[in-house]
Amino acid sequence: MEIKIVKTTSPKEKPQADKLGFGKYFTDHMFVMDYTEGKGWHDARIVPYAPLSMDPSCMVLHYGQTVFEGMKAYRSADGGALLFRPMNNMKRINLSNERLCIPPIDEEFGVEAVKKLVEVDKDWIPDGEGTSLYIRPFIFATECALGVHPSHTYQFIIIMSPVGAYYPEGLNPVKIYVEDEYVRAVRGGMGFAKTAGNYAASIKAQEVAGKKGYTQVLWLDGVERKYIEEVGTMNVFFKMDGEIITPALNGSILGGITRDSSIQILRSWGMKVTERKLGIQEVYDAHAAGKLEEVFGTGTAAVISPVGELNWDGNIITINDGKIGEISGKLYDTITGIQSGKLEDTFGFTVKVS
Numbered sequence: 001m002e003i004k005i006v007k008t009t010s011p012k013e014k015p016q017a018d019k020l021g022f023g024k025y026f027t028d029h030m031f032v033m034d035y036t037e038g039k040g041w042h043d044a045r046i047v048p049y050a051p052l053s054m055d056p057s058c059m060v061l062h063y064g065q066t067v068f069e070g071m072k073a074y075r076s077a078d079g080g081a082l083l084f085r086p087m088n089n090m091k092r093i094n095l096s097n098e099r100l101c102i103p104p105i106d107e108e109f110g111v112e113a114v115k116k117l118v119e120v121d122k123d124w125i126p127d128g129e130g131t132s133l134y135i136r137p138f139i140f141a142t143e144c145a146l147g148v149h150p151s152h153t154y155q156f157i158i159i160m161s162p163v164g165a166y167y168p169e170g171l172n173p174v175k176i177y178v179e180d181e182y183v184r185a186v187r188g189g190m191g192f193a194k195t196a197g198n199y200a201a202s203i204k205a206q207e208v209a210g211k212k213g214y215t216q217v218l219w220l221d222g223v224e225r226k227y228i229e230e231v232g233t234m235n236v237f238f239k240m241d242g243e244i245i246t247p248a249l250n251g252s253i254l255g256g257i258t259r260d261s262s263i264q265i266l267r268s269w270g271m272k273v274t275e276r277k278l279g280i281q282e283v284y285d286a287h288a289a290g291k292l293e294e295v296f297g298t299g300t301a302a303v304i305s306p307v308g309e310l311n312w313d314g315n316i317i318t319i320n321d322g323k324i325g326e327i328s329g330k331l332y333d334t335i336t337g338i339q340s341g342k343l344e345d346t347f348g349f350t351v352k353v354s
Contacts, residue, residue: 001041001042001044001106001109002044003031003044003045003046003112003113003116004043004044004045004046005045005046005116005120006045006046006047006048007028007029007048007120008028008029008048008049009048010048011028012027012028014123014124014162015162017126017127017128017131017162017164018128018164020126020128020131020162020163020164021163021164022134022161022163022164022165022166022301023134023161023163024161025161025162026049026159026160026161027049027121027124027133027159027160027161027162028048028049028120028121028124029046029047029048029049029117029120029121030046030047030048030049030050030117030157030158030159030160031044031045031046031113031114031116031117031137031156031157031158032044032045032046032047032155032156032157033045033113033155033156033157034142034153034154034155034156035103035153035154035155035156036152036153037152037153040103041103041105041106041156044109044113046116046117046120049159052157054142055144057144057145057146058141058142058143058144059141059142059143059144059145059146059151060140060141060142060151062146063141063148064195064196064197064200065100065101065102065140065141065150065151066100066138066139066140066141066195066196067093067096067097067100067102067138067139067193067194067195067196068093068136068137068138068139068194068195068196069089069090069092069093069135069136069137069138069194070089070134070135070136070194070300070301071083071084071085071086071089071114071134071135071137071257071300072084072132072133072134072135072163072300072339073118073125073132073133073135073160073353074125074132074133074339074340074341075125075126075127075340076340076341076352077340077341077342078341080352080353080354081118081119081122081125081133081352081353081354082339082340082341082350082351082352082353083111083114083115083118083350083351083352083353084257084261084338084339084349084350084351085257085261085349085350085351086110086111086114086115086351087107087108087111087351088257088260089110089137089257090105090107090108090110090111091107092194092255092257093105093110093137093139093194094107095192095193095255096193096194096195097139099190099192099193099195100190100193100195101150102139102141102150102154103154105139105156110137110156111351113137113158114135114137114158115351115353117135117158117160118133118135118160118353118354119353119354121133121160122353122354124160124162125162126162126163126164128164130164130165130336131162131163131164132162132163132339133160133161133162133163134160134161134162134163134300134301135158135159135160136158136159136160136161137156137157137158138156138157138158138159139154139155139156139157140154140155140157141153141154142154142155163301165302166233166299166301166302166305171304171305171306171324171329171332172306172308172324173306173307173308173309173319173320173322173323173324174215174216174297174305174306174307174308175213175214175215175307175308175309175311176214176215176216176217176218176231176295176307176309176310176311177208177209177212177214177216177217177218177311178217178218178220178280178310178311178312178313179205179209179217179218179219179220180220180225180312180313181205182201182204182205183201183222184198184201184202184205184219184222184229184252185198185201185219185222185229185252185253186221186222186223186252187250187251187252188251189251189252191229191251191252191253191254192249192251192252192253192254192255193254194254198254202217202219202232205217205219205232206232212311214311216231216232216233216234216297217231217232218230218231218236218280218310219231219232220280221252222252226279226280226281227247227277227278227279227280228247228278228279228280228283229247229252229253230247230253230254231297233297233299233301233302234256234297234298234299234301234302234305235247235253235254235256235258235259235297235298235299236295236296236297236298236307237262237294237295237296237297237298238278238283238286238292238294238295239292239293239294239295239325239327240283240286240291240292240293241286241291241293242272242293243272243273243274244266244271244272244273244274244327245273245274245275245276245278246259246263246273246274246275246278247275247276247277247278248275248276248277249275250277256298256299256300257300258298258299258300258303258304258335259298259299261298261335261347261349262298262304262331262335263275264347265331265334265335265347266327266331268346268347271327280312283295283310284312284315284317287317287319292317292319293320293325294306294319294320294325294326294327294328295307295310295319296325296327296328296331303332303335303336303339304328304331304332304335306320306324306325306328306329307319308320308322308323309322338350
């Protein structure tokens with residue numbers, strides 16, 4: 001499918017690299033493609049970034065039929081742009097699409113749309129340390145109707161935002177509150193899909209944790225409330241007695257792309273990485289025995305986020321004296337080095353845009 005391009009006649013002023021924050025500024029253009037039942041996906045175009053016009057009866061506003069992805073573009077040393085495993089994002093958006101009864105997109109075309117948009121707005125990729133161009137593809141129901149059923153029309157949109165560190169702490173260890181009252185997802189639900197409803201369900205617990213001075217929430221399973229699942233915006237890893245353990249994907253946990261990349265890299269270093277059920281009590285027992293060495297989260301936004309403190313039902317433990325662990329730091333340097341092209345990509349993770 002041809003992608004038509006209409007460039008803006010009023011380019012925005014770009015923000016300073018040291019004042020980016022996360023998701024506050026947006027580039028000059030966006031990608032848009034429509035779906036109509038019986039016609040399929042059509043009218044792919046890159047147009048100036050602008051507000052959307054929506055009917056009050058637009059189905060996404062009432063029934064939440066929407067999915068999204070998160071990925072990044074990085075400025076390489078030669079002035080070009082690199083993407084990190086973009087095909088995995090398109091495969092995952094189709095996994096989410098299937099769960100929410102949204103028509104699949106052509107995955108290769110999805111990557112091509114991202115590449116084309118990055119090419120158009122390449123000057124928006126910041127070059128400061130730890131910065132990148134965050135890319136948000138999303139699909140939502142656009143049919144104007146009331147009644148619970150799959151929409152007959154959709155839009156696929158990609159917007160982009162130059163960003164700095166996701167957490168104010170940067171690479172410094174964050175404090176995590178273990179949530180044991182609210183439930184985010186259960187098997188058979190939508191926990192494995194990247195859909196707005198999962199994040200809406202997490203906001204209350206996040207608000208409670210924030211008032212207690214914690215950066216994020218660690219979710220336990222929704223049935224027994226004792227098995228670790230994931231942090232609000234990250235998958236999570238525990239290094240205990242030399243072994244690195246992360247919760248197995250069980251249908252209620254998002255299959256993170258940074259999670260998978262981390263597992264591949266760690267195993268390439270000869271480390272033992274185990275994916276299995278992991279109880280919060282086991283983590284606390286390991287800490288009491290002096291065997292809990294590191295805890296860290298992985299995700300597109302933060303890449304690697306060391307955890308320095310856990311609070312479970314008022315029981316507070318400090319991990320690695322509240323300092324960045326050796327593995328966390330090495331993993332961060334390796335992944336960001338591959339993403340920026342500063343390190344050799346022996347895994348085939350990166351895709352060159354230009």
